[in-house]
Amino acid sequence: MEVIDVIISGMINGSVYALMAVGLTLVYGVSKVFNFAYGSFYSLGGYLAFSILSFKIFGGYVTVLVLAVPALLLFGYVVERAIVAPLRRWSSWEVKVMMLTLGLALLMDNLFQITYGARVKSLPVIVEGSLTVGPVIVSWQDIAIFVLSVSGMFAFRWVLNNTWVGLAVQAVAQNPNGAQIVGIPRDKIFAATFAISTVMVGLGGILLSQKYFVSPNQGWDILVKAWVITAFGGMGSIRGSLYAAFIMGMLEAFVGWMFGLTWVQFALFGVLLATLAIRPQGLMGKWG
Amino acid sequence: MLKIEKLNAYYGEFHVLEDINMEVPRGQVVVLLGPNGHGKSTLLKSICGLVRSVKGNILYKGQNITGMSTSRLVSMGITYIAENRELFPFMTVQENLKLGAFSRAARPHLKENLDMVFTLFPRLAERKKQLASTMSGGEGRMLAIARGLMSNADLLAVDEPSLGLQPNLRLEVFRIIKEINKQGKTILVVEQNIPKIAEMADKIYVLEEGMITFEGDKEKVLSSEHMKEIFLGM
Numbered sequence: 001m002e003v004i005d006v007i008i009s010g011m012i013n014g015s016v017y018a019l020m021a022v023g024l025t026l027v028y029g030v031s032k033v034f035n036f037a038y039g040s041f042y043s044l045g046g047y048l049a050f051s052i053l054s055f056k057i058f059g060g061y062v063t064v065l066v067l068a069v070p071a072l073l074l075f076g077y078v079v080e081r082a083i084v085a086p087l088r089r090w091s092s093w094e095v096k097v098m099m100l101t102l103g104l105a106l107l108m109d110n111l112f113q114i115t116y117g118a119r120v121k122s123l124p125v126i127v128e129g130s131l132t133v134g135p136v137i138v139s140w141q142d143i144a145i146f147v148l149s150v151s152g153m154f155a156f157r158w159v160l161n162n163t164w165v166g167l168a169v170q171a172v173a174q175n176p177n178g179a180q181i182v183g184i185p186r187d188k189i190f191a192a193t194f195a196i197s198t199v200m201v202g203l204g205g206i207l208l209s210q211k212y213f214v215s216p217n218q219g220w221d222i223l224v225k226a227w228v229i230t231a232f233g234g235m236g237s238i239r240g241s242l243y244a245a246f247i248m249g250m251l252e253a254f255v256g257w258m259f260g261l262t263w264v265q266f267a268l269f270g271v272l273l274a275t276l277a278i279r280p281q282g283l284m285g286k287w288g
Numbered sequence: 289m290l291k292i293e294k295l296n297a298y299y300g301e302f303h304v305l306e307d308i309n310m311e312v313p314r315g316q317v318v319v320l321l322g323p324n325g326h327g328k329s330t331l332l333k334s335i336c337g338l339v340r341s342v343k344g345n346i347l348y349k350g351q352n353i354t355g356m357s358t359s360r361l362v363s364m365g366i367t368y369i370a371e372n373r374e375l376f377p378f379m380t381v382q383e384n385l386k387l388g389a390f391s392r393a394a395r396p397h398l399k400e401n402l403d404m405v406f407t408l409f410p411r412l413a414e415r416k417k418q419l420a421s422t423m424s425g426g427e428g429r430m431l432a433i434a435r436g437l438m439s440n441a442d443l444l445a446v447d448e449p450s451l452g453l454q455p456n457l458r459l460e461v462f463r464i465i466k467e468i469n470k471q472g473k474t475i476l477v478v479e480q481n482i483p484k485i486a487e488m489a490d491k492i493y494v495l496e497e498g499m500i501t502f503e504g505d506k507e508k509v510l511s512s513e514h515m516k517e518i519f520l521g522m
Contacts, residue, residue: 164390171376171387178374180338183362183391183439 002136004136006257007250012142014249015149016204020222021229021241022156023200029236030173031190032094033084035102038226039219040108041198045072046214047112047207051123061126061206068206069199076198080191105219112216120213145207152203153242156196169193173236201226225268232272234282244283247271289314289334289443289474295332295344297327304330306498312443312491317475319485321509322495328478329371331495332445336368337361348443363391367441371448371478372443373432377421381412381498384420384431388438397440404471405434408464426457432460437468444468446477450485461487464504486510 020042021146027033041088048068049061057063060164083100087093126148159184160166171179204222205214212218225248233244248268255267275282290312297305304327312318322328333339335346337358346354358368376384385405386516389398406413409430415423420431427479429449436444449465450458466488469475486492492509494502502515509515 011407017340164395167383168390170379171390172376174376175374177370178376180385181336181368181370182365182387182435183359184387185357185359252521 002257006253007095008136008138008142010250010253011246012146012249013208015146015153015251016208017225017229018242018245019149019152019156020201020204021226021233021245022153022238023197024226025230025233025238025241026169026200027193027197027234029238030169030193030228031084033190033194034094034098034099034101035194035197036223037079037105037108038101038197038201039221039223040105040112040220041072041076041201041219042205042208043112043214043216043219044075045202046123046209046218047116048072048202049123049206050214053124060124064206065203066163068202072199072202073195076195077191079198080194084194085187085191105215105223109216109219116214116216118216120215122213123210125210129234141210145211148207149204150247152200156200159196164168165189165192169196224265228268228272232275232282234285237282237284240282240284248270289351290476291345291347292333293345293347295331295334295342295346297330297339297343298341299339304498305334308495308500308501310493310503312474312476314474315469316490317469317477317488318491318493319489320476320478320493320495321480321485322406322478322481326496327498328495329447332368332447332476332478336366336445338368359391362439362441363393365393365440365442367400367436367439367444369432369436369444369446369449373416373428375420375428375431375435378419380417380419381392381423381431382386382416384435385412385438388435389440391439394438394440398438401438401440405437408437408467409434425452426454426460428455429453430464433464433468437473441473443474443476446475448478448480459484 024035024038045068048071049064052064052067052245053060083104084097087100090096125141125142130137130139131143160169168179168184168189169192171182171184172186176186179189207278229244229248230241232248233240233242248271251267251271252264255263292308292310295305295308302359310329320328320331330339334342337356337360342354344354345352346365348366353364361443376387379387385402386398389395389401394401411427412431412434415427420428431447433446446465449461453461462484465475465477477485486506486509491504491505493500493505494515502509502512
């Protein structure tokens with residue numbers, strides 16, 4: 001029954017990857033921004049959870065979510081307005097954004113190291129125990145991670161389809177000039193999108209850090225994975241990222257199980273290269 | 289309603305508009321004519337906050353609106369209707385219209401404006417669920433105008449509504465513009481194709497090489513020798 005464990009593991013990681021990759025592709029689709037600090041935002045989520053939980057306050061992870069989500073939202077908004085937005089005025093600003101977010105990532109990682117030390121920190125599990133169905137054993141923690149990341153996706157979908165902000169985000173992605181004409185404040189939508197993506201990756205950090213600890217430089221691995229998934233799914237395509245995340249989650253689990261973890265990155269890049277050779281736009285290039 | 293004083297606009301080094309003075313009285317249809325590439329669109333876009341480097345004064349309902357953002361202007365009641373439509377391709381007709389009512393001023397009137405628009409354009413009511421990208425040129429133009437109306441604007445700045453349309457559709461578009469005007473909207477429309485549009489104009493301006501070279505009512509325009517030379521090739 002080992003196979004089932006592997007599938008479950010792939011599903012759970014895939015669900016969190018989906019949350020994070022969709023956030024990344026959303027920002028690219030709407031504002032053409034490559035955020036190289038995305039991995040460090042993941043770490044930020046993990047460290048926020050660690051700090052909040054270290055106070056041993058009432059509510060545990062519920063309190064973490066209640067405090068971390070608005071904090072991440074605000075952090076993302078401020079970062080966009082302060083360092084991304086001013087660059088838009090310049091020519092080839094996309095490259096400048098990459099350089100600046102890269103710098104931000106290095107700064108954040110070093111701040112984490114100064115504040116929390118270089119050693120890994122562990123987070124307590126959301127819930128103890130496990131569920132046994134016949135021969136299959138799934139920990140409640142894994143179930144909680146899956147439920148929370150899928151809920152995050154649904155919440156995101158709901159915002160996108162049922163609020164004025166969500167509609168405006170789609171409008172800017174589909175036609176920035178048209179959006180400006182109908183009176184959508186594009187700059188604010190860029191910042192709002194960036195803020196939403198920060199919440200998505202930060203939430204990913206909170207969820208996965210319980211399984212894989214928190215450390216100052218862990219973000220790079222996540223950044224690479226999120227980019228691979230986004231490119232594989234098709235830049236700017238939300239549905240593409242969603243499928244790609246689950247495919248990559250499964251691939252990772254199976255390759256790790258059969259050949260060892262060393263081969264996981266090889267496999268991810270191998271699949272990405274093969275896909276891009278055949279379909280340069282990824283699984284589902286373009287919005288949709 | 290709209291008054292422009294000594295307006296200058298630039299695209300980089302290019303001085304596109306030079307000392308433009310013009311006036312759009314409330315409830316009228318004012319037509320801005322001129323050859324292609326002489327700054328008509330730039331003038332409309334400057335009014336609507338879509339051109340960055342603008343000098344001079346633009347007064348709307350007595351208030352100086354020069355340099356204000358488009359989103360602010362839309363909520364104040366000025367809406368631009370683009371010559372190339374600028375629709376949201378992967379959204380339905382209805383979603384496009386809903387976004388036309390994005391400004392806070394327009395949101396409470398969403399329902400009534402939707403009804404108004406569907407009465408004016410019955411074709412759009414039939415195609416509510418159709419994606420904008422799958423519409424024909426004429427329907428796309430109608431949708432662009434309809435989306436502009438959803439903003440509850442008092443002043444509509446319409447950029448070459450007849451561009452790329454067959455003659456019978458052009459007449460239909462002009463008829464609708466007149467109809468919208470009768471419902472109380474003030475309209476500033478840019479066109480190249482004069483004889484038809486001139487008939488519904490209360491006032492006509494001519495823009496050549498970035499300057500206003502002529503202004504007057506339609507009789508004056510249609511009888512002017514210079515105008516005939518430029519536009520009718522006579």
